[in-house]
Amino acid sequence: MSAVSGGGWSSVGGGQGCHTRGGRKASVVLIIVWPARDDRSISDEPLPDAALAILPKPNPAVMATVTPKGRPVSVATWYLIEEHGRLMLCMNADRARLKHLQSNGYVALTVLVADDFGTHISLQGHVVSIKSDEGLADMDRLSRHFLGRDYPAKDSPLVTVHVAIDRWFGWSGGRPLQY
Numbered sequence: 001m002s003a004v005s006g007g008g009w010s011s012v013g014g015g016q017g018c019h020t021r022g023g024r025k026a027s028v029v030l031i032i033v034w035p036a037r038d039d040r041s042i043s044d045e046p047l048p049d050a051a052l053a054i055l056p057k058p059n060p061a062v063m064a065t066v067t068p069k070g071r072p073v074s075v076a077t078w079y080l081i082e083e084h085g086r087l088m089l090c091m092n093a094d095r096a097r098l099k100h101l102q103s104n105g106y107v108a109l110t111v112l113v114a115d116d117f118g119t120h121i122s123l124q125g126h127v128v129s130i131k132s133d134e135g136l137a138d139m140d141r142l143s144r145h146f147l148g149r150d151y152p153a154k155d156s157p158l159v160t161v162h163v164a165i166d167r168w169f170g171w172s173g174g175r176p177l178q179y
Contacts (some may be wrong), residue, residue, distance in 0.1 A: 042124070044167050047085070050177050051121045051170050054113055055081040058146045063089065064108040065100035073097060078142045079109060087125065087163040090139045092156050093132070101127050107163055119172040125163040133158040 047055070064074040075097060080088040087109060091098050101107060105127045113119040133139055136151055138160040143151035170177030 042167050042169050047121075047165070047168055048170075048177055050172065051168065052081075054119070054121055054170075055111060057114070059111050059114050061109055061111045063097070064110075065097045066104050066106065067096075067100055068103050073100060077109070078146050079111070080142060080145060082162075085165060086128065087123065087165065088138060088142070089161045089163065090133055090142055090158050091161065093159050094157075098130070098159060098161070101161060102130065107161075109163075113172075116172075118174070119170075121168060121170045121177070123163075123165050124167040125165045127161055128164045129160075129162045131160050133160045 058078075061077055061079050062074050063077045063079075064072055066072055073096065077089060077091075082088055089107075089109075106124070107127065108122065108124050110120055110122045136154060136158055139158050140150045143149060
């Protein structure tokens with residue numbers, strides 16, 4: 001079952017019997033109601049200046065992927081927004097999230113302003129490249145951005161993932177960022 005853009009309802013169970021504590025059968029019908037979709041809050045317009053002022057800073061971020069079975073997975077991560085407007089992420093070559101990106105190709109990233117968690121930018125995008133991070137040059141860039149020094153762990157193979165931003169949403173001061 002999936003939501004439709006106009007909202008609606010669906011029933012599941014169709015009167016299938018289940019046992020109650022008293023041993024009697026009872027019919028079970030589950031009704032799921034979802035609101036009409038409102039995509040006005042998600043924009044595919046270019047990022048506004050307010051977002052572009054937040055994203056280059058070393059703010060905390062969480063990325064989300066989806067498993068092949070459709071289960072969402074989120075993890076804290078470091079990121080860079082590069083000059084061409086793409087996100088750069090690095091991760092261990094054996095991480096589950098890399099497998100998710102290889103099988104699905106979609107990623108979400110939420111960046112929280114470090115001193116104001118009420119201000120955030122949430123990005124949705126798709127993978128445009130995955131390559132080995134030879135010599136950990138990209139991971140060192142990320143580490144210098146977030147920690148001020150090169151990445152200390154040099155013994156694990158890492159990959160660099162570039163993500164094109166497809167859509168975004170931002171929130172600040174109790175209202176959406178304007179575009």
